[in-house]
Structure formats: structure tokens, C-alpha cells
Amino acid sequence: MSTYIEDNRKVTTHRLVEMKARNEKIAMLTAYDYSMATLIDGAGIDIILVGDSASNVMAGNITTLPITLDQMIYHGKSVVKAVKRALVVVDMPFGTYQGDPLEAYHSAIRIMKETHADCVKLEGGAEIRESIEKILCAGIPVMGHLGLTPQSINKFGTYAVRAKEEAEAKKLIEDAHLLEEIGCFALVLEKIPASLAARVASELTIPVIGIGAGGGVDGQVLVMHDMLGINKGFSPRFLRRYADLSTIIDDAVTHYIQDVKSCDFPNEKEQY
Ligand code: KIV
Numbered sequence: 001m002s003t004y005i006e007d008n009r010k011v012t013t014h015r016l017v018e019m020k021a022r023n024e025k026i027a028m029l030t031a032y033d034y035s036m037a038t039l040i041d042g043a044g045i046d047i048i049l050v051g052d053s054a055s056n057v058m059a060g061n062i063t064t065l066p067i068t069l070d071q072m073i074y075h076g077k078s079v080v081k082a083v084k085r086a087l088v089v090v091d092m093p094f095g096t097y098q099g100d101p102l103e104a105y106h107s108a109i110r111i112m113k114e115t116h117a118d119c120v121k122l123e124g125g126a127e128i129r130e131s132i133e134k135i136l137c138a139g140i141p142v143m144g145h146l147g148l149t150p151q152s153i154n155k156f157g158t159y160a161v162r163a164k165e166e167a168e169a170k171k172l173i174e175d176a177h178l179l180e181e182i183g184c185f186a187l188v189l190e191k192i193p194a195s196l197a198a199r200v201a202s203e204l205t206i207p208v209i210g211i212g213a214g215g216g217v218d219g220q221v222l223v224m225h226d227m228l229g230i231n232k233g234f235s236p237r238f239l240r241r242y243a244d245l246s247t248i249i250d251d252a253v254t255h256y257i258q259d260v261k262s263c264d265f266p267n268e269k270e271q272y
Contacts, residue, residue: 104131
């Protein structure tokens with residue numbers, strides 16, 4: 001098995017800030033279940049995000065909106081059981097933190113108590129400031145998420161690149177500074193111009209992790225099903241595929257079916 005582990009210690013929020021300070025890039029991937037989390041943690045990934053993209057890739061929904069707190073907790077628990085080294089972040093699902101700081105606090109407490117994850121991630125800036133502050137008051141580390149925030153897809157109307165216009169870019173920069181000031185330990189920037197993301201990363205001391213935000217940030221995140229080629233229907237420009245698992249799985253299953261139908265499987269050694 002090939003791995004990339006230079007330091008076996010558990011990754012913490014503090015270690016991520018140190019990694020940024022010494023210019024060491026941070027590698028983050030999503031996972032939603034025990035088996036995949038075991039593999040990617042064993043390979044040496046720094047952060048595992050139990051993303052609400054589970055709504056799309058695990059549950060087959062068109063958006064991230066339908067996934068529930070109970071479902072996110074189920075995925076979070078499964079991942080945490082597998083992980084020895086990576087920092088585990090659980091996404092707070094749509095409708096559990098936006099309107100009411102107290103509800104945000106109770107949702108985050110449930111995630112932490114029931115999954116044993118290390119921290120939570122929320123989408124948005126100034127408009128959810130009070131919710132983030134309330135969660136931080138409980139000692140729960142928060143990762144921010146700006147740019148293309150998929151929980152707001154019905155407001156945006158499209159998954160196109162965000163913050164290309166000056167006004168939206170200005171608000172994003174202000175929100176990024178606000179999130180750092182109130183105490184977020186890291187920030188995800190999704191699908192924004194590379195020059196804007198690089199500027200934000202250079203102005204903040206907390207790590208900035210990009211997805212479709214260019215190489216000038218402190219780390220990268222991809223959805224595991226996309227980068228492993230399980231989810232072939234999704235191919236945005238920012239995605240690099242590191243494997244073609246859909247072809248491998250299709251070949252293996254076709255081969256298995258042929259062997260069963262032709263009575264080649266099981267053979268004498270494969271029975272009792
Ligand atoms: O839910 C998710 O997978 C995410 C990433 C795209 C950053 O939020």
C-alpha cells in the first residue's frame with residue numbers, strides 16, 4: 001500500500017494553522033462511510049470532510065438541501081470510527097443553523113456528541129455570524145465556506161463561478177476577514193476566480209482550502225466520488241480524475257455475472 005504520511009500525529013486545527021505558516025499544502029477529501037474513510041485516512045489525507053455532498057453522491061438527490069441532521073450524524077459516526085489521523089469535519093446541513101443561533105448551537109452539539117468528529121463546517125458569511133459565534137462559544141471549532149455555497153443554489157440559480165463581479169468579490173473578501181476575526185480556524189472557497197482566492201489566502205492567517213479556486217490557496221478539497229471517477233456524469237474544469245473506478249467496477253461486475261451464469265464461479269476451491 002502506498003501512503004503519504006510524513007507525520008503520524010493526529011491532525012488538529014492548530015497543526016493546520018502551523019502547516020499554512022510553513023507553506024505546507026493541506027490535502028482534504030470527502031468521505032461518508034467507514035470503508036472509504038479507512039482507505040483515505042490510511043493513505044495520509046490531512047482532513048476528511050463528511051460533506052453534505054452525501055446528499056448527491058450517497059442519496060442520489062439533485063441538491064444538498066434534502067439531507068437531514070440525523071443522516072449527517074449517521075455518516076459522521078461511520079467516518080469517525082475509521083479515522084486515526086485525519087481531522088474530521090462534519091457539514092452542518094441546510095436548515096439547521098441559518099435562522100437561529102440557538103438552533104445552530106444545538107445542531108452542532110448533537111454533531112459533536114453523537115459523531116465524535118473534530119469540528120463542523122457552515123456555509124455563509126456575515127448573515128450567519130451569530131450562529132457561528134454561538135457554536136464557537138461552546139468550544140466547537142468552525143470551518144467557514146464561501147463562494148459557491150451549494151445550500152444556496154436556489155438563490156444563485158446556477159452552479160457557475162461566483163464572485164466574478166466586483167461587488168460580490170468585495171463582499172467575499174469582507175466575509176473572509178470576518179470569519180477569521182470571529183474565530184473560524186479555516187475557510188473553504190468554492191468555485192471563484194483563482195486571483196481572488198489567492199488574495200484571500202494571502203490576507204488571512206487561517207488556512208484557506210480551495211475547490212475550483214486555483215493553486216494560490218493553502219490546500220485543496222475534492223469530492224471523493226468525483227476524483228475517483230465513480231461519478232462520471234460530473235466533469236467541471238477544476239476536477240482532476242485520479243482513477244476510473246466506474247470502469248473498474250463495471251468490468252468486475254460484468255465478469256462476475258458471466259462467471260455465475262456460466263457456472264465458472266464458484267469452483268471447487270471456492271466451496272466447503
Ligand atoms: O459537501 C461537500 O462536499 C463540500 C465540498 C464541496 C467542499 O462542501
